[in-house]
Amino acid sequence: MSLTEQSAPSVKDFMDDPIGFFGESLTQMHSIPRTELEALQRKAMSIRFQQHRDSIEMLRKLADRLGITEVNDLNDVVPLFFSHTAFKSYPAALIDNKRFDLMTKWLDKLTSHDLSGVDTRGCNGIDEWIDRLDEQTPLEVITSSGTTGTLSILPKDKHGAREGMVLWKICLFQTFGVEPTAEQLNPAVEVIWPNYASGKLGHLRIANMIKGGFTGGDESKFHALYSDSIDTDLMFLASKMRAAASRGELDRLVIDPVLAARKDEFIAMQMRQPEELDVFFTEISEKLRGKRVFMIGTYNLMYDVAKAGLERGITGVFAEDSVILTGGGAKGFVLPDGYMDIIRDFLGVDRIQEGYGFSEQSAFHFACTEGRYHVQPWVIPFVLDPETSQPLPRTGRQTGRAAVYDVLLKAHWGGVISGDEVTIDWDLVCPCGQTSVAFEHDIIRYSEKQGVEDDRITCAATHEVHNEAVNFMKEFES
């Protein structure tokens, strides 16, 4: 057997089943020598590009226009990167006019899955449409909202969600340098979810994933702050409101009658929240005190919960070996100095893990003991010139715009440019022992850096934005 024949199947395993390839081991994922990994990545990238060029129309058109028929060197893929705008390039009028048939047609061009058979007849809103896609296709779409009055719609799939959940488990419950135990591979802990119980927004889809995955299948171990679901159509309204306000057109904004008819339901949900907050804390302090938990939330969400908990006199509430994950940057919120100490005081957990990522990717990159975010092996990181998007050299210490090519992604194209300024020290051998390339800890959005008023609606502000839309509806006599 020649070397190429021998290596071919291993690339296939690497890109299609990294969990198996790395033997479910965090240590193995981040111990692979760089040159060996890069060779795998390059081959995987080349293969995935060909697959996606055949199956994703928008990528094919872009590649054709640029005259790119193959990608061999890592930098070859950079001109093909999508920015966040690609996932909201549909006209918002399609949603206003409930043309979910045309929305499906648009989405079909962004995914490798075939959506031609999807029946959208009678679809009355975004959530209904996404439910149809959930039922009729391999997709598990996630959304996020922005300022131009549109929502990003990312065609993730169920396979990716399942895989992502296992990868999360591996990264969160294992310790680098120690091979996993059976308990770590199948943890059954109480899950604290300081958020809405469900919804189609990226971070809420995760809830569904870990509800079964982290609790050993016992969903009663899942504890959400709010029992309700975030309504995507309401988030779309909030997004439109902000865009209309910036154009001086708030008076022209029309609320979809189907949504308006649910006004009382939304107001009731808003009214329930203070009570649910009390119930949440009662449950934590009475039933879950001292237990090992998994809890996840953005910095500001964690801080808010910790502060509210401390105000109720609750401290050191969980077991010391609980798994806590936070991240997401401050995202426009100003947190007081020492906010991490407040979070630790409330939780009673010293080690708080941090993750960096964006919803276009398959998984987070987790911070090591040195505070660096080690890039997952199936993700090829790039540092680009922030203005021209030309790749900066993969040597020395480089600061610029983060971009990644994620070879694991099957349902949509894995090359994306972020809005974040990052630093990578390409020559660094991290003292934590992981061989993987890492983003330095300090990451900032370019919009924040330039002092641009960034009123993007991020996952950190879901609660505020949701309330904003409900309040707006209250003013309307429907």
Added chain:
Amino acid sequence: MSAAFTVPLFLRGEVITDDLVSFGTRAGGSEFQAPDMSKYVERLPLASPMQMSDLYDVGFEEILDVLEAVGDALVFETNTHLQEAYEAALLANPLPAAMLKNSYRILQPLFARANVLEVADSQVGLDYLNGWVPQRLADGRELRVRAFGSRVLHIPAGNGGLVSAVTILRSVIARCDTIIKAPSNDPLTAIAIARTLADVAPDHPITKHLVVGYWKGGDLSVEENLYQPQHIEKIVAWGGLASVKHVTRYIQPGLELIALDPKRSATIIGAEAFEDEATMRDVAGRAAVDIGVANQEGCANARVIYVMSGTDAAGIANANRLGEMIYQALIALPEFISTPPLHPSRELFEHLEASRMADDWYHVIGGEHREGAIVVSQFDSAVDYSAMLSGRVANIVPVDTLDKVTAAVNAYTQTIGIYPESLKRQLRDQLPLFGAQRLTTLGYACNVAIAMPQDAIEPIRRMCKWIVDEECDPAVVIPLWRLGAAPTGPDADLAQV
């Protein structure tokens, strides 16, 4: 980083360059220095309103003489103040050199005698500026009305030197005491004109009633001191939503805001544009100018262009063809009018690339080198990022009926360029109800005259204080005391008022 240039304080004829502190420019990169205004703020306003009386010893002929002399001295090749202003703008402004240089060439005609007279007479009235205008009311009283200048603080926009020049022109016409906060993206043009004024008319009352300086917008040590009714009566604020909003916190009885706030403009092209090839080319050329002037940095520039082509296949094809023609005309514009933008918005071009991929809905022409672009919607709605359009990127929207267009006009709409004239006449009684402020011939959106209202107000009239002198002869105008003496009379209630 060393300071690239200095913005002096022009204080009523005196040029001050002491107590310098550093500031960043809007274009980023370079820094400049200016006197620490907190040290001078007390000297900026007039010590007493009585000091304005010298302006009334100056006849209008003399005002015309001084302004004409200023205009004659504002020749770019020989005026070192203007040359300095140009050098500073190169660092502080996003516009390319040729365009900036050109913006100084239009200053001289602005101050020409005939132009000043036309502005003064049409926008205020010479009689009101120069004396008491008599008028007899129906009740018999004799009125005399005069327009007095006020103590005005100006916060002009910095997109081109014209705004600073117009600010000074308007102030002088109205005999105002004028304090100008220089814009950071055009930091020296107002100073250059002021220094030219001091050169041609040293110690003249007009020179002594002009202050130009720089402080950072939001600098409370300056603003809270100066923005007080005892120092200034009116603030004329141009520019961005945030800066105008910020100024409103100082507005109180006795201190009025004249807002020339941020606006966007639109374009409407009638079906007549498609009559023949030559007409289409003409229309495309005009639309390209409305988009391209000064690289679409202004509020009057065309951005969303509604085209009455219809939305059937033939209509869309026509809109696309017009889009191609506009793009060709746009990139062929001479560089003193328009060039590829120096600082294109990355966010906008990301949206543009996304639209290019969504070709069921949008046809994107050009833009691959960020030189400008035309996005033709393939249905009857504007792109969702229309508020970001800048740097020579416009959106053509084919429509079937005019109500699609009126739906897009709102309180933020300033200019609407229209083709042909007959369509303009048809629309002019409706569009203002929605918010449009200026309807003009296609191709003239950025060709703005001063002798006309701006942003639906008359700024110079607003800068004046309209003072009334009444003369009431008790034999003619029935006096209240006489009504009071006859409480049973039919006008008794009036006397109580």
